[in-house]
Amino acid sequence: MSLISVESVSFGYGRSQSVLHEASFKLRAGVNVGLVGESGSGKSTMLRLLLGLARPESGVIRYGEDVLDPRDRGFMRRYRRAVQAVFQDPYSSLDPRQKVEDIVAEPLRALRIPGPHRPVIEAALADVGLPADAISRYPHEFSGGQRQRIAIARAIVARPQFILADEAVSALDLSTRIRIVDLLKDLSKTMTILLVSHDLAVVAALCEEIIVLEKGRIVESGRTADILKQPQHPYTRKLLASVPRMPA
Numbered sequence: 001m002s003l004i005s006v007e008s009v010s011f012g013y014g015r016s017q018s019v020l021h022e023a024s025f026k027l028r029a030g031v032n033v034g035l036v037g038e039s040g041s042g043k044s045t046m047l048r049l050l051l052g053l054a055r056p057e058s059g060v061i062r063y064g065e066d067v068l069d070p071r072d073r074g075f076m077r078r079y080r081r082a083v084q085a086v087f088q089d090p091y092s093s094l095d096p097r098q099k100v101e102d103i104v105a106e107p108l109r110a111l112r113i114p115g116p117h118r119p120v121i122e123a124a125l126a127d128v129g130l131p132a133d134a135i136s137r138y139p140h141e142f143s144g145g146q147r148q149r150i151a152i153a154r155a156i157v158a159r160p161q162f163i164l165a166d167e168a169v170s171a172l173d174l175s176t177r178i179r180i181v182d183l184l185k186d187l188s189k190t191m192t193i194l195l196v197s198h199d200l201a202v203v204a205a206l207c208e209e210i211i212v213l214e215k216g217r218i219v220e221s222g223r224t225a226d227i228l229k230q231p232q233h234p235y236t237r238k239l240l241a242s243v244p245r246m247p248a
């Protein structure tokens with residue numbers, strides 16, 4: 001079941017123009033993929049569909065053999081066990097009234113994973129490089145980078161196969177961004193990451209494959225090294241030209 005396939009997916013918000021046009025790609029366990037494109041190209045919308053937060057207008061998304069159907073509770077429980085998300089803003093994505101312990105425990109509760117949860121939470125916090133005493137503190141006591149580590153701990157606590165990350169490092173300053181990318185790289189030894197980003201440099205540092213989205217259409221996809229060396233589509237070349245290289 002370690003395969004998610006997006007098959008000719010189209011989507012639009014209400015009656016407005018369609019936002020995704022017949023998009024197709026696969027996510028295989030063990031291959032990190034970067035979904036890149038300018039702001040408004042449909043990256044977050046794609047992620048919403050992949051998370052079951054919205055349904056394709058046409059086309060399907062499969063997890064293994066099964067069609068992703070947000071109304072199928074049995075499927076969604078299996079799917080959420082395998083697929084977790086990290087969002088862009090580490091301020092709004094963490095409930096300020098909850099202790100880190102309760103924030104990180106959310107998937108364990110939602111998936112009804114039997115306890116005790118505390119050692120599992122401690123392990124997740126250690127994996128993202130937070131001190132042990134973080135567990136009993138509140139989000140406001142942490143910096144932006146540390147908050148993103150909390151969000152990542154929540155995403156990995158149930159040991160999913162896939163992490164879908166929407167601009168997960170975009171809001172961070174450069175040095176923090178590099179450290180979080182390193183953390184994601186480390187985690188991707190055991191989990192596969194789909195990283196949505198407008199920043200090709202971040203994607204290049206983490207992902208073996210790249211998918212380029214222009215106005216809701218996939219215009220190019222392939223191995224990162226190939227695309228960086230020989231971008232085929234003018235839009236990809238434009239993206240490459242506009243992004244400064246991330247220092248190694």
Ligand SMILES: Nc1ncnc2c1ncn2[C@@H]1O[C@H](COP(=O)(O)OP(=O)(O)O)[C@@H](O)[C@H]1O
Pocket residue numbers: 013016019037038039040041042043044045046
């Ligand atoms: N909730 C929404 N309602 C209507 N239009 C939306 C909504 N969310 C996004 N859009 C539109 O869909 C397009 C793609 O947006 P989005 O998926 O957020 O792109 P990206 O993440 O690449 O910046 C944009 O034109 C955006 O204005």
Ligand SMILES: [Mg+2]
Pocket residue numbers: 043044045166167
């Ligand atoms: Mg977005």
